[in-house]
Amino acid sequence: xxxxxxxxxxxxxxxxxxxxxxxxxxxxxxxxxxxxxxxxxxxxxxxxxxxxxxxxxxxxxxxxxxxxxxxxxxxxxxxxxxxxxxxxxxxxxxxxxxxxxxxxxxxxxxxxxxxxxxxxxxxxxxxxxxxxxxxxxxxxxxxxxxxxxxxxxxxxxxxxxxxxxxxxxxxxxxxxxxxxxxxxxxxxxxxxxxxxxxxxxxxxxxxxxxxxxxxxxxxxxxxxxxxxxxxxxxxxxxxxxxxxxxxxxxxxxxxxxxxxxxxxxxxxxxxxxxxxxxxxxxxxxx
Amino acid sequence: xxxxxxxxxxxxxxxxxxxxxxxxxxxxxxxxxxxxxxxxxxxxxxxxxxxxxxxxxxxxxxxxxxxxxxxxxxxxxxxxxxxxxxxxxxxxxxxxxxxxxxxxxxxxxxxxxxxxxxxxxxxxxxxxxxxxxxxxxxxxxxxxxxxxxxxxxxxxxxxxxxxxxxxxxxxxxxxxxxxxxxxxxxxxxxxxxxxxxxxxxxxxxxxxxxxxxxxxxxxxxxxxxxxxxxxxxxxxxxxxxxxxxxxxxxxxxxxxxxxxxxxxxxxxxxxxxxxxxxxxxxxx
Numbered sequence: 001x002x003x004x005x006x007x008x009x010x011x012x013x014x015x016x017x018x019x020x021x022x023x024x025x026x027x028x029x030x031x032x033x034x035x036x037x038x039x040x041x042x043x044x045x046x047x048x049x050x051x052x053x054x055x056x057x058x059x060x061x062x063x064x065x066x067x068x069x070x071x072x073x074x075x076x077x078x079x080x081x082x083x084x085x086x087x088x089x090x091x092x093x094x095x096x097x098x099x100x101x102x103x104x105x106x107x108x109x110x111x112x113x114x115x116x117x118x119x120x121x122x123x124x125x126x127x128x129x130x131x132x133x134x135x136x137x138x139x140x141x142x143x144x145x146x147x148x149x150x151x152x153x154x155x156x157x158x159x160x161x162x163x164x165x166x167x168x169x170x171x172x173x174x175x176x177x178x179x180x181x182x183x184x185x186x187x188x189x190x191x192x193x194x195x196x197x198x199x200x201x202x203x204x205x206x207x208x209x210x211x212x213x214x215x216x217x218x219x220x221x222x223x224x225x226x227x228x229x230x231x232x233x234x235x236x237x238x239x240x241x242x243x244x245x246x247x248x249x250x251x252x253x254x255x256x257x258x259x260x261x262x263x264x265x266x267x268x269x270x271x272x273x274x275x276x277x278x279x280x281x282x283x284x285x286x
Numbered sequence: 287x288x289x290x291x292x293x294x295x296x297x298x299x300x301x302x303x304x305x306x307x308x309x310x311x312x313x314x315x316x317x318x319x320x321x322x323x324x325x326x327x328x329x330x331x332x333x334x335x336x337x338x339x340x341x342x343x344x345x346x347x348x349x350x351x352x353x354x355x356x357x358x359x360x361x362x363x364x365x366x367x368x369x370x371x372x373x374x375x376x377x378x379x380x381x382x383x384x385x386x387x388x389x390x391x392x393x394x395x396x397x398x399x400x401x402x403x404x405x406x407x408x409x410x411x412x413x414x415x416x417x418x419x420x421x422x423x424x425x426x427x428x429x430x431x432x433x434x435x436x437x438x439x440x441x442x443x444x445x446x447x448x449x450x451x452x453x454x455x456x457x458x459x460x461x462x463x464x465x466x467x468x469x470x471x472x473x474x475x476x477x478x479x480x481x482x483x484x485x486x487x488x489x490x491x492x493x494x495x496x497x498x499x500x501x502x503x504x505x506x507x508x509x510x511x512x513x514x515x516x517x518x519x520x521x522x523x524x525x526x527x528x529x530x531x532x533x534x535x536x537x538x539x540x541x542x543x544x545x546x547x548x549x550x551x552x553x554x555x556x557x558x559x560x561x562x563x564x565x566x567x568x569x570x
Contacts, residue, residue, distance in 0.1 A: 121321025241418030
């Protein structure tokens, strides 16, 4: 996909109030823009939800119960105990695997991106490994590590390391040659170069890689729990469907969807904060 | 990516960003061959010498042996065919639906703005959330696999088409309006040059996502195919066979990527230089 608009110094400058308009109209215009923006943002999702609610209200279908019943079941199914037992472990595995993939992916990516010979030597191997569908590695990793949190975290890490690694390589390689030469002239240490040149310059690409990795992490953790697990969100949803607890199953699907949305939106908030800091700190280099 | 569109790189060993294309010349090929040989030697020697547990990570020669044996079995070819069927049907449906939906949602700016948040809400819902529904509705038939594949693989194409439509140059748009181009002419000269490259990037991502979801469905739901064969091999403790089957899916993925890239180079040679990186936007 096309890189999502990244916050940059340039957009910050243009976001300011138009200097030629009197302050009061600016305030009113801003208010109107906020109202229209909210309507555009929430309007269709709310309408679709209402439509689902209305259309399913009289449903007698066993597989597609009324939304009102799903929402009722949501409260009784996802009690604090159950969240502690099934949702939190999934989230912890997800974040642990994601963090592992982030550290390994960025470290390897910086290394491969900075040493062309290493990239040439590992190119074919990486191309093949990347093409192997990560879900298929679940049985293999299970064999080596057994059924436990270590296996689950490894599965998540292996599944989502690729976007981080490839985007980091790409970001490091596309560093402005002029900036690179300038920094070379400063005789900085390797750590300083990393801190002041490489990571800030590759930052937006790394962030794009991490964003994809996070959505893959949720998929991988659920797959690992559905394939073999004693607890976790994926396992619960599968058990609900196998025991024909249909409203509970739908509530689990809703929860999974909400988690995906929260992770995506949460990441974007963190990214906006982190990249603003990055750009600010490197204003002198860029 | 490549510095100029005239630089050609062999797609078979070009994993996109992981290899600096257009640099290095013959040295690059020596390093690629040498590096790969070292990796293959390690895959043989580490399990053999006991550094890695050979019961769970068999040496390369054992995997190759199992692969050769698999190639002689009709059941292997049946499973491969079933996986490819799910991949093709699901992938084609996703690309078609994604293209149509992308145009419907993206061609009018007001519609694009009104639907943006809905797409943002729907896209992060993971395909695996639909596994129980797929099982209830279709059991282990082809349809359950296709349902998951379509949900996962529709997004890259859809989002790329919407993004491509949003990037149509406003000046070109006004020029087209001033010239009173017919809708067909506008599609050919205004929309296509902007949307086609983005669409192709989406297609490439959708193809790889579709393969991943196909085997994931086979693994979890138990639809016939390579994913199920891997699960069965693991269950039966035939470890080299399991790795051989995993490798075969990897090869399928490489072949598909090579074909799509080759077609892209042939059809849109002008665009390769500023196309997005390979791993971008892959979410299932």
